[in-house]
Amino acid sequence: MYTILEKRRLAHGIQEYTVEAPLVARAAKAGQFVVIRLHQRGERIPITLADWDPDRGTITLVVQAVGKTTVELEECFQEGDALADVVGPLGEPSEIEDYGRVVCVAGGVGIAPIHPVARALKEAGNEVICIAGARNQGLLFWLDRLSQVCHELIVTTDDGSYGRKGLVTEPLKELVGAGRVDRVWAIGPAVMMKFCSLVCQEAGVPIIVSLNPIMVDGTGMCGACRVEVDGQVRFGCVDGPEFPGDKVNWDLLIARLSAFKEEERCALERYRELLKEATA
Numbered sequence: 001m002y003t004i005l006e007k008r009r010l011a012h013g014i015q016e017y018t019v020e021a022p023l024v025a026r027a028a029k030a031g032q033f034v035v036i037r038l039h040q041r042g043e044r045i046p047i048t049l050a051d052w053d054p055d056r057g058t059i060t061l062v063v064q065a066v067g068k069t070t071v072e073l074e075e076c077f078q079e080g081d082a083l084a085d086v087v088g089p090l091g092e093p094s095e096i097e098d099y100g101r102v103v104c105v106a107g108g109v110g111i112a113p114i115h116p117v118a119r120a121l122k123e124a125g126n127e128v129i130c131i132a133g134a135r136n137q138g139l140l141f142w143l144d145r146l147s148q149v150c151h152e153l154i155v156t157t158d159d160g161s162y163g164r165k166g167l168v169t170e171p172l173k174e175l176v177g178a179g180r181v182d183r184v185w186a187i188g189p190a191v192m193m194k195f196c197s198l199v200c201q202e203a204g205v206p207i208i209v210s211l212n213p214i215m216v217d218g219t220g221m222c223g224a225c226r227v228e229v230d231g232q233v234r235f236g237c238v239d240g241p242e243f244p245g246d247k248v249n250w251d252l253l254i255a256r257l258s259a260f261k262e263e264e265r266c267a268l269e270r271y272r273e274l275l276k277e278a279t280a
C-alpha cells in the first residue's frame with residue numbers, strides 16, 4: 001500500500017516521490033490533489049498530483065520540506081517505505097478547453113503542479129507559454145519536463161543565476177500587455193499568485209490560480225480551507241483549488257496561512273527533539 005517506489009532530490013529541500021497508488025493514478029486529472037498521512041499519528045497534508053501513470057499504478061508528488069510533516073517525509077521516508085494514507089484524487093479538475101494562447105506561470109515548487117495543467121492545455125490544442133521562476137538556480141527543477149509540455153519556456157530567477165533576472169510577473173506583464181493572451185494559469189506562493197492576478201486584471205486577461213489554504217479533511221467537512229472568492233465563502237478543497245485570481249480575497253488568504261505559525265514552529269522543534277532523543 002502506498003509504497004514509495006522512487007525518491008529523488010530535485011533541489012535543496014525539494015524531493016520527488018513516485019508512490020504506488022493505482023486507484024488514484026487511474027482517476028487523476030490535472031489540477032487535482034491528494035491528502036497524505038505519513039503514519040497513524042501523522043497529520044493530513046494536501047499535495048498536488050504532479051504526474052501519474054495509470055498503467056504502472058503510480059503517482060508523482062513533489063514536496064518542499066517547510067515544516068514538521070514535510071521535513072519528516074524528507075528525512076525519514078525512503079524508497080521501500082510506505083505512506084499510511086493517500087486519499088484522492090480530490091478537488092475539481094482544471095477546466096481544460098481550447099482557449100487559444102495560454103500562459104502558465106509557476107513559482108518555486110509550483111513548477112510541479114503546473115506541469116499536468118500545461119500538458120492538458122497543450123493536448124487540448126492551446127498554444128502554451130510557460131514561465132517558471134525561483135529565487136535562484138539551485139531551486140529550479142523539471143525545466144526539461146516543462147519544456148516538453150509547452151511551446152515556449154521562459155525561466156526567471158530573482159538573483160539572475162539562471163535565465164532572466166527578476167520576478168515571473170515581469171515576462172507575464174510583457175506577454176499580456178502585447179495582447180493575444182487568452183487565459184493565464186498561476187501556481188505558486190500566495191503572494192506571487194496575487195501579483196500575477198493584479199497584472200492580468202489590469203490587462204483584462206482571465207487568470208486561474210490554484211489556492212493553497214490550510215486543509216484538514218480535504219472533503220468539505222471541517223471548513224479549515226475556507227477562502228473568499230467574489231465576496232462568497234468557498235471551500236478550497238471541494239469548490240477549488242482553482243479559482244479566478246482577480247476575485248480572490250488575497251489579504252484574507254495570506255493572513256489565514258500564517259495563523260498557526262507559532263504552533264508550526266513548536267511542532268517542528270518537538271519533532272527535532274524527539275528525533276535527537278531517538279538517535280542518541
Ligand SMILES: Cc1cc2nc3c(=O)[nH]c(=O)nc-3n(C[C@H](O)[C@H](O)[C@H](O)COP(=O)(O)OP(=O)(O)OC[C@H]3O[C@@H](n4cnc5c(N)ncnc54)[C@H](O)[C@@H]3O)c2cc1C
Nearest residue numbers: 045046047048063064067068069070212213214215257264
Ligand atoms: C491543494 C494544495 C496543494 C498543495 N500541493 C503541494 C505540493 O504539490 N507540494 C508541496 O510541497 N506543497 C504543497 N502544498 C502545501 C503543503 O500542503 C504544505 O506545505 C504542508 O501542509 C506543510 O505542512 P508541514 O507540517 O510540513 O509544515 P507546517 O509547519 O505545519 O506549515 C508550514 C506552512 O504550510 C502551510 N500548511 C500547514 N499545514 C497545512 C495543511 N494542512 N494544508 C495546507 N497547507 C498547510 C501553512 O501555510 C504553514 O504556514 C499544497 C497545499 C494545498 C492546499
Ligand code: FES
Nearest residue numbers: 216218220223237
Ligand atoms: S479541508 Fe476541510 S473543508 Fe476543506
